[in-house]
Amino acid sequence: xxxxxxxxxxxxxxxxxxxxxxxxxxxxxxxxxxxxxxxxxxxxxxxxxxxxxxxxxxxxxxxxxxxxxxxxxxxxxxxxxxxxxxxxxxxxxxxxxxxxxxxxxxxxxxxxxxxxxxxxxxxxxxxxxxxxxxxxxxxxxxxxxxxxxxxxxxxxxxxxxxxxxxxxxxxxxxxxxxxxxxxxxxxxxxxxxxxxxxxxxxxxxxxxxxxxxxxxxxxxxxx
Amino acid sequence: xxxxxxxxxxxxxxxxxxxxxxxxxxxxxxxxxxxxxxxxxxxxxxxxxxxxxxxxxxxxxxxxxxxxxxxxxxxxxxxxxxxxxxxxxxxxxxxxxxxxxxxxxxxxxxxxxxxxxxxxxxxxxxxxxxxxxxxxxxxxxxxxxxxxxxxxxxxxxxxxxxxxxxxxxxxxxxxxxxxxxxxxxxxxxxxxxxxxxxxxxxxxxxxxxxxxxxxxxxxxxxxxxxxxxxxxxxxxxxxxxxxxxxxxxxxxxxxxxxxxxxxxxxxxxxxxxxxxxxxxxxxxxxxxxxxxxxxxxxxxxxxxxxxxxxxxxxxxxxxxxxxxxxxxxxxxxxxxxxxxxxxxxxxxxxxxxxxxxxxxxxxxxxxxxxxxxxxxxxxxxxxxxxxxxxxxxxxxxxxxxxxxxxxxxxxxxxxxxxxxxxxxxxxxxxxxxxxxxxxxxxxxxxxxxxxxxxxxxxxxxxxxxxxxxxxxxxxxxxxxxxxxxxxxxxxxxxxxxxxxxxxxxxxxxxxxxxxxxxxxxxxxxxxxxxxxxxxxxxxxxxxxxxxxxxxxxxxxxxxxxxxxxxxxxxxxxxxxxxxxxxxxxxxxxxxxxxxxxxxxxxxxxxxxxxxxxxxxxxxxxxxxxxxxxxxxxxxxxxxxxxxxxxxxxxxxxxxxxxxxxxxxxxxxxxxxxxxxxxxxxxxxxxxxxxxxxxxxxxxxxxxxxxxxxxxxxxxxxxxxxxxxxxxxxxxxxxxxxx
Numbered sequence: 028x029x030x031x032x033x034x035x036x037x038x039x040x041x042x043x044x045x046x047x048x049x050x051x052x053x054x055x056x057x058x059x060x061x062x063x064x065x066x067x068x069x070x071x072x073x074x075x076x077x078x079x080x081x082x083x084x085x086x087x088x089x090x091x092x093x094x095x096x097x098x099x100x101x102x103x104x105x106x107x108x109x110x111x112x113x114x115x116x117x118x119x120x121x122x123x124x125x126x127x128x129x130x131x132x133x134x135x136x137x138x139x140x141x142x143x144x145x146x147x148x149x150x151x152x153x154x155x156x157x158x159x160x161x162x163x164x165x166x167x168x169x170x171x172x173x174x175x176x177x178x179x180x181x182x183x184x185x186x187x188x189x190x191x192x193x194x195x196x197x198x199x200x201x202x203x204x205x206x207x208x209x210x211x212x213x214x215x216x217x218x219x220x221x222x223x224x225x226x227x228x229x230x231x232x233x234x235x236x237x238x239x240x241x242x243x244x245x246x247x248x249x250x
Numbered sequence: 251x252x253x254x255x256x257x258x259x260x261x262x263x264x265x266x267x268x269x270x271x272x273x274x275x276x277x278x279x280x281x282x283x284x285x286x287x288x289x290x291x292x293x294x295x296x297x298x299x300x301x302x303x304x305x306x307x308x309x310x311x312x313x314x315x316x317x318x319x320x321x322x323x324x325x326x327x328x329x330x331x332x333x334x335x336x337x338x339x340x341x342x343x344x345x346x347x348x349x350x351x352x353x354x355x356x357x358x359x360x361x362x363x364x365x366x367x368x369x370x371x372x373x374x375x376x377x378x379x380x381x382x383x384x385x386x387x388x389x390x391x392x393x394x395x396x397x398x399x400x401x402x403x404x405x406x407x408x409x410x411x412x413x414x415x416x417x418x419x420x421x422x423x424x425x426x427x428x429x430x431x432x433x434x435x436x437x438x439x440x441x442x443x444x445x446x447x448x449x450x451x452x453x454x455x456x457x458x459x460x461x462x463x464x465x466x467x468x469x470x471x472x473x474x475x476x477x478x479x480x481x482x483x484x485x486x487x488x489x490x491x492x493x494x495x496x497x498x499x500x501x502x503x504x505x506x507x508x509x510x511x512x513x514x515x516x517x518x519x520x521x522x523x524x525x526x527x528x529x530x531x532x533x534x535x536x537x538x539x540x541x542x543x544x545x546x547x548x549x550x551x552x553x554x555x556x557x558x559x560x561x562x563x564x565x566x567x568x569x570x571x572x573x574x575x576x577x578x579x580x581x582x583x584x585x586x587x588x589x590x591x592x593x594x595x596x597x598x599x600x601x602x603x604x605x606x607x608x609x610x611x612x613x614x615x616x617x618x619x620x621x622x623x624x625x626x627x628x629x630x631x632x633x634x635x636x637x638x639x640x641x642x643x644x645x646x647x648x649x650x651x652x653x654x655x656x657x658x659x660x661x662x663x664x665x666x667x668x669x670x671x672x673x674x675x676x677x678x679x680x681x682x683x684x685x686x687x688x689x690x691x692x693x694x695x696x697x698x699x700x701x702x703x704x705x706x707x708x709x710x711x712x713x714x715x716x717x718x719x720x721x722x723x724x725x726x727x728x729x730x731x732x733x734x735x736x737x738x739x740x741x742x743x744x745x746x747x748x749x750x751x752x753x754x755x756x757x758x759x760x761x762x763x764x765x766x767x768x769x770x771x772x773x774x775x776x777x778x779x780x781x782x783x784x785x786x787x788x789x790x791x792x793x794x795x796x797x798x799x800x801x802x803x804x805x806x807x808x809x810x811x812x813x814x815x816x817x818x819x820x821x822x823x824x825x826x827x828x829x830x831x832x833x834x835x836x837x838x839x840x841x842x843x844x845x846x847x848x849x850x851x852x853x854x855x856x857x858x859x860x861x862x863x864x865x866x867x868x869x870x871x872x873x874x875x876x877x878x879x880x881x882x883x884x885x886x887x888x889x890x891x892x893x894x895x896x897x898x899x900x901x902x903x904x905x906x907x908x909x910x911x912x913x914x915x916x917x918x919x920x921x922x923x924x925x926x927x928x929x930x931x932x933x934x935x936x937x938x939x940x941x942x943x944x945x946x947x948x949x950x951x952x953x954x955x956x957x958x959x960x961x962x963x964x965x966x967x968x969x970x971x972x973x974x975x976x977x978x979x980x981x982x983x984x985x986x987x988x
Contacts, residue, residue: 078489099493106491117486121266126259131490133256143253178490 029054029089029185029218030075036083036241037067037074044070046241047084050220054185055212057219059229061246062238068222071238072190075220076111077101089185106135110179110217112208114191116171118163124174125150125159132181142181149177153207169200176207180215187211189221193228205231260496264503267483273979274891278476279508281884282564285465285472286512287519288877290556292465294520295457297548298537303450305541306401313358313399314434315427326426327354328363329418333843335408335834336851337384342375342406344388346843348415350426357430359399360409368392369410372400387835389413403536417842420724453866460870463689464877467682469560471881473567474678475888480504480568498565505564513557520549532869590637593630600627601939608943624943628936632688639684639928640677643669643921650916661909664897665916672892679889679918680925682881683961684932686874691933691954693867715826715848716787718833719797721818722841729816732840736833740822744799745814752804753811754791754820761806763822764788774807781806791820796849882964886918890972894979910980911973919969926961930954 030052037045044067052058062068073079075086077093086093088108093101105111110131118127128146133139150156153173158166166174172192179187189208193201205228212219212233221232229235235246254262268275315330329348334341349356349363356363360370369388371379372395385391388410395407412418418425484497524543529536604624611620651666653659669676725732733741733756740763742756754761754777758770764777765784777784777792790796792803799818805811823829830848837844897910934954 076489102488102491102493104491105489106493109491111489113489117489119263119267119483119486121263121270122259129253130256130259130263131492133259134490134492134496136256139253139255142256 028052028087029056030220031087032075032084033086034084035071035074035081035086037070037079037081039070043241045074045081048238048241048243050075050236050243052186052218052220054218055216056234057209057212057221057232059232059235060220060222060238060243061224061226061229061235064224066238067241068224068238069190071243072111072188072220072222075186076109076188077105106131107182108185110182110184110187112172112175112179112187112189112192114194116166116168116175118166118171118174118178120164122163123160124155124163124166124177127163127174128177128181131178135182137182145181146177149180150174153177154203167200168195169197169203172196172200172204173207176204176211180211180217183215184217186218186220189219189223191223192221193223193225201225201228256496257499260499261503261506264500264505265507267480267500268504268507273894274476274479274888277884277887277891278472278480281472281475281888282505282508282560283512283515284880284884285469286509286556286560287516288465288880289469289560290513290516290552291519292457292461293552293556294516294523294545294549295461296454297545297552298520298523298542299450299453299457301542301545301548302402302537303453305538305544309358309398310401311433312431314430314432315357316429316432318426318428322426324428326350327429328427329415329425330427331418331425331843333845334847335845336847337375337378337406339851340406341852342408344408344410344843346412346418347409348411348418355430357399357409359396361393361396364392364409364411366411366415367413369408370395372405372407374404375406375408378406383831384408387831387838389838397538403538404534412843413839414842417723420842456867456870459689460693460867460874461877464682464686464874464881467685468877468881468884469563470567471678471681471885471888473560473564475884476891477568478892484568494569497569501565501568502561505561509557509560509564512560513553516556517549517553520552521546524549530869531872533866535869590634591641594634594638597627597630597634601631601936605939605942621943624940628940631932631936632685635688635929635932636677636681636684636925639925639932640673640680640921642924642928643676644673646920646924647673650920661912662916665913665920668913668917669921672889675889675892676921679882679885680921680929682878682885683922683925684929686878687926687929687933687954687957687961688936690871690875690957691937693871715830716823717791717796717849718821718823718830719799719818719845719847719849720821720833720837720841721799721845722837723843724815725818725841725844726816728840728842729819732819732836735836735840736821742820742822743810743816744797744804744818744820745810745816747811747813747815750802751814752800752802753814754800754804754806755808755810755816756806757808760822764791764806771807774805774809774811777803777806787822790849796820798847798852879964882922883968886922886968886972890914890918890976894976897976897980907973907977910976911970914973914976915969918972919965922965922968923962926958926965930958930961 028051030050032048032050035045035048035050036043048071050058050060060068060071070079074081075093077086077096081094084094088104091104091108093104096104118124119130122130125143125146128149129142132142132145137145147156147159150159150173153176155170155173155177158170158174163171163174176189176192179189187208192208193204196204208219208221209231211217219232221228223229236243237246238244268279315328317330318324318326328350331346333344333346335344336342345357347357347363354363364370367389369385369390370392371384371388375384376391376394379385388408395409397403400407480501484500487497487500523537523539524546525539527536527539600623604620604627608618608620608624647666647669649666650662651670654662654664654666720732722728729743733743738757739759742754742760745753745755753774754764755774758767761767761780763785764781765788766782768780768782771780777788781788784792787796791800794801797820800820810816821833823833825832830846834844834846837846897913937954
């Protein structure tokens with residue numbers, strides 16, 4: 028399994044957001060997580076990325092247990108095996124889009140020429156090749172998200188986590204980004220976890236779970 | 251296209267974020283450059299002090315005479331004897347020389363040997379001799395002593411050849427010299443006055459306290475200025491999985507240019523002092539560029555070291571890993587931690603105990619246990635004082651927020667809430683004010699104690715310059731002539747026997763100046779029997795307080811008792827300073843290297859020396875205060891910029907100046923005034939406690955209240971400035987996303 032989470036418990040400021048959440052995603056598969064605002068969806072993604080410490084439970088990424096690692100080792104695992112797409116892209120405004128995309132690869136030790144080649148190819152795949160050298164601050168929401176997706180993929184991760192990737196986009200851009208994301212597992216062989224409150228976006232995943240009372244409950248699609 | 255590698259890209263990322271980060275990044279760049287320049291210049295002060303002391307010691311060694319042993323039959327180049335003299339209560343050295351060979355090289359700094367009755371004076375002494383009295387005192391002025399013969403430009407020194415060259419033969423000490431350049435000088439500060447006899451270590455300690463500590467505070471504030479923006483960026487990199495090394499490169503790229511600019515500014519300023527002489531304000535001490543030029547290699551090393559240190563501190567200050575508590579990459583918490591307040595409370599308790607114990611004992615010596623505990627706990631108390639003072643802002647902020655909410659005052663509500671959330675930023679902003687006040691107050695009390703020990707000499711208060719003591723070597727030969735010249739009715743000879751018994755020898759007219767004589771006795775008589783009653787002067791003479799050559803209740807009479815030798819004279823003077831000067835001139839003209847001084851003048855000169863040190867403290871203290879003012883300004887601007895960013899959306903709804911000025915007053919002016927008042931109160935308590943430990947010393951209320959008032963004025967000005975800037979910033983604010 029690319030991603031296995033067992034009994035995840037997470038509390039903040041006395042509130043229990045995750046109370047024994049379980050999740051399993053195989054390589055080449057996609058899972059959508061839905062739930063009302065404030066249910067803890069983003070916290071779950073950040074726990075899966077190793078950015079928030081869990082109180083209980085275990086998370087394995089490609090067989091490596093994330094939860095037992097020190098902060099530095101978690102960062103290293105994140106760099107090599109996890110790609111994260113945030114709601115607002117969270118790009119570095121000082122870098123051009125192609126540099127934003129190449130950066131994680133460079134950090135991971137990929138040689139410079141290859142890192143930029145990968146970045147350029149991903150941007151082309153995602154339809155924003157002509158924006159490679161643009162000023163990042165001038166990109167639209169959809170363009171930013173496509174660059175962010177390219178950045179998440181550049182290290183060829185085992186797992187891609189997307190936190191409300193279409194939350195700030197219009198309908199057209201939402202469709203475009205959703206197409207891109209759900210094509211990733213088949214195209215790159217990674218596992219994809221999409222957190223969204225958009226049920227139409229969620230419905231395009233291989234499976235859907237809803238976060239309720241701190242646990243993940245499978246959603247059965249009516250025939 | 252050539253693409254940058256990972257290291258270059260990270261450094262470039264840091265550099266670009268610095269250039270495009272708006273006002274916050276600009277403030278950080280300016281703060282970092284200023285702190286770097288100040289840090290380098292602070293370091294340069296130590297190198298410069300070392301260079302000055304090294305050059306000074308070398309000049310002292312090169313002029314120090316090599317004495318011939320008593321049994322050495324080598325031909326001397328000169329005879330040499332030293333005595334002290336006074337000018338306006340400051341003591342200096344007069345060197346009596348008599349050349350013995352025509353080809354003998356004169357002392358360093360002299361164009362030639364002085365002829366009999368001639369004197370060479372140092373330029374600083376000549377400048378101080380505004381009425382020309384000293385030139386007459388030593389005979390004729392032969393010229394000035396050159397710079398190579400002076401320990402430092404401010405030194406007071408005299409080389410003279412006595413009117414009668416045979417006088418030096420009377421000296422009991424060895425006087426024959428074979429040349430100059432004797433390294434056996436102990437201590438090297440001997441025969442100097444410009445630095446009040448202080449050693450390099452004394453100077454380093456002073457600089458460390460009044461310049462080093464403020465510089466450290468400035469550096470600490472500067473490296474964390476604009477931290478929220480940078481922390482957020484680092485959190486984003488962390489989310490990508492960037493290792494610490496990568497983030498360090500980003501930080502280095504961001505700090506590189508400002509640090510380089512700071513180094514450049516500092517190096518150029520420091521290098522200037524190796525080319526042009528600089529005069530230190532307050533003390534009027536001229537630092538010679540030629541002395542500092544030896545420190546150029548040290549300056550190069552200092553530049554590299556300071557740059558590396560600043561980069562390391564900048565990186566270390568940002569790289570601390572923090573456990574995320576929220577669900578987005580976020581800024582660090584700005585709330586105050588409690589441990590500094592606990593440490594402060596413990597330190598204050600220990601300090602109070604040490605003070606109580608010392609006060610119970612009526613004051614203790616500096617090396618007593620109570621003083622050690624006091625000093626250690628005071629240092630800890632000063633360092634944790636900013637956090638303790640900032641904690642006082644919490645109830646004020648809570649009150650403001652509640653009042654603002656209840657009364658519907660937006661400024662109080664926003665300002666109060668903001669203060670509550672960022673009490674650590676307030677502590678940083680107030681640190682300079684609080685630490686500065688505490689250090690300055692402590693120094694003031696310490697120096698006041700030193701001055702108190704000498705200035706109020708009882709001899710000076712009682713006698714002024716009514717009794718002049720003249721000491722000379724074997725003066726019996728000239729005694730009659732000297733006494734007659736000055737007046738037998740006001741000159742008394744002092745004689746001593748082998749058992750240290752003493753006698754005052756003079757006419758009945760002269761002896762009457764000590765009290766009412768029972769009879770004008772013809773034979774030496776114990777003073778108690780010779781006098782019916784003593785006046786104030788007589789009491790002072792009998793007790794040994796009036797003169798350095800009287801230490802026991804003497805015999806009195808018109809002739810020198812058998813077995814007694816004349817060692818000096820007491821001259822009764824009723825013509826003030828001019829009378830003393832006339833007596834000195836006569837002494838130098840008639841006696842073998844005399845020592846002329848008034849009652850208590852040695853003690854007074856020690857106090858004058860200390861007063862000179864006081865001036866040094868203020869000279870350095872002024873620099874320290876400037877550093878602290880810079881720190882406060884950076885802290886305040888940084889704090890206000892945090893506020894401005896969060897106020898931006900409010901600007902879309904309300905742009906009137908009054909709101910933002912009031913908010914700035916809550917967030918800048920109120921905390922700074924609070925810091926000034928609370929810091930001043932704490933400083934007063936520390937200073938008062940310190941005076942109790944020693945049993946003397948006074949707190950300077952004008953200094954303290956003046957400092958607090960200055961802080962208040964600065965706080966109001968900064969509040970208005972920040973309010974105006976905030977108003978302009980919110981009017982320009984537009985929503986943006988990373």
